Amino acid sequence: ELKVEQNPLFLSMQEGKNYTIYCNYSTTSDRLYWYRQDPGKSLESLFVLLSNGAVKQEGRLMASLDTKARLSTLHITAAVHDLSATYFCAVANSGGGADGLTFGKGTHLIIQP
């Protein structure tokens, strides 16, 4: 059974600082997604990572994937308050025709002025 673990689960940081959220998963997969969720809202897609060594950047966010280590990171550079949200990684279930995603518990990020 695929398990996805994120850490930290809660993170409070100051504006201007850098930080990294980690996502580990337990079985082989070559599709990993990062989503953002604001309170009471749905999920906004941030990145889709498809292959080992993939790196994608959008603004102050950068995501990477290491399929051999079964690890993805979401790096935040020079954080701003608007990035406060919950961030989820989700890993594709592979094999057996399965097509769902398994999500981590999320990282609740608060960025203080």
Added chain:
Amino acid sequence: DTGVSQNPRHKITKRGQNVTFRCDPISEHNRLYWYRQTLGQGPEFLTYFQNEAQLEKSRLLSDRFSAERPKGSFSTLEIQRTEQGDSAMYLCASSPRGFRSGNTIYFGEGSWLTVV
């Protein structure tokens, strides 16, 4: 294109009643997914359709849950004899092909269910 649409957005029901949620995916998306999310947790996969065919169901989808996509467009998720443990946000998502093609899966705003 207004994205994935779900209704009702909020539903409060008494235990034992039946409820139905509707999802209208992004047009021409042939894959449709249902997820459930409880407070403080990530979404949990329930089921998915490719066109009108329901191809996978999670163990979470008990006999009280049924989902349909009769014409390969909109979908409904019905919960019979609701229990308090069914209280959650039910999320619908769609994608143009399987995510194995690298396509993004787009989520709707969700339908909040409270069972009292």
